Amino acid sequence: MTEETAPTQQLLDLLRTAPEGLSEYELLLRLSRWQGGDERLPTDTLELFRSHFLLFHTLYRLRDQLHAERQASLQISPLCIRLLPYQGTESALSEREPLRDYYLDLTHLRDTGADDVDKMLGAFWMRLQGAEDKQHALATLELDEQQGTLDLAAIRQRYRQLVSLHHPDRGGCTQQLQRINSAMETLQRYYR
Structure with a gap:
């Protein structure tokens, strides 16, 4: 052998x-x-x-x-x-x-190399954790990936609509506005 x-x-x-x-x-x-x-x-x-x-x-x-x-x-x-x-x-x-x-x-x-491995691991964990985070963010902005093409421009448009609707200066809820802002930050990582 x-x-x-x-x-x-x-x-x-x-x-x-x-x-x-x-x-x-x-x-x-x-x-x-x-x-x-x-x-x-x-x-x-x-x-x-x-x-x-x-x-x-x-x-x-x-x-x-x-x-x-x-x-x-x-x-x-x-x-x-x-x-x-x-x-x-x-x-x-x-x-x-x-x-x-x-x-x-x-x-x-x-x-x-070590940097490549770290990037692969980071991408893996992002995909693993991100699926749930992404779906939650889409739900917060009342968006559905399955309804045609969803891109950053469409997400921004919906974000602006919801900010306008829920802004505390217009009688909206601060906590809801924070959830909307957080959802937008999350979705920007996926739709660039």
């Missing part, structure tokens, strides 16, 4: 011992233990990104190999990585897969 195939074989052996599958986190921990390392993952975000990237790079290569050899199928997801019986009719491997393409291109690993 060559040095390059050793991690792949270890990974395959670990997956064979867990027919129900393993999360990425559990798989990284087990690989670390198997290699005699710490029983915890790196805390540095760049180091953690590199561990994640190398794992997924190896997983996609392994999946391609198993499929080519008609041995098994490999389900790859951060929440569940597991071996499945070979399915000869899989069309997924013949279609273009952006994630597979990303992880098989090692320039992404080489060219990604």
Whole structure:
């Protein structure tokens, strides 16, 4: 067994011992233990990104190999990585897969620095948290994304209407005006 195939074989052996599958986190921990390392993952975000990237790079290569050899199928997801019986009719491997393409291109690993990882994490958390914030802000301004094209100009127009209607100088409520202002600030982050 060559040095390059050793991690792949270890990974395959670990997956064979867990027919129900393993999360990425559990798989990284087990690989670390198997290699005699710490029983915890790196805390540095760049180091953690590199561990994640190398794992997924190896997983996609392994999946391609198993499929080519008609041995098994490999389900790859951060929440569940597991071996499945070979399915000869899989069309997924013949279609273009952006994630597979990303992880098989090692320039992404080489060219990604700590600032890039921080930006990716920031964008992830913004999307995760932002969906709820954005919907709440749209509701506050009484706007619906589903009703045609919604752009910053339309949002500003609705904002001005509501400010005019709810301004305390015109008999409106200060708290409502603050909610409207906050909603506008939120939506400006999404509609630039």
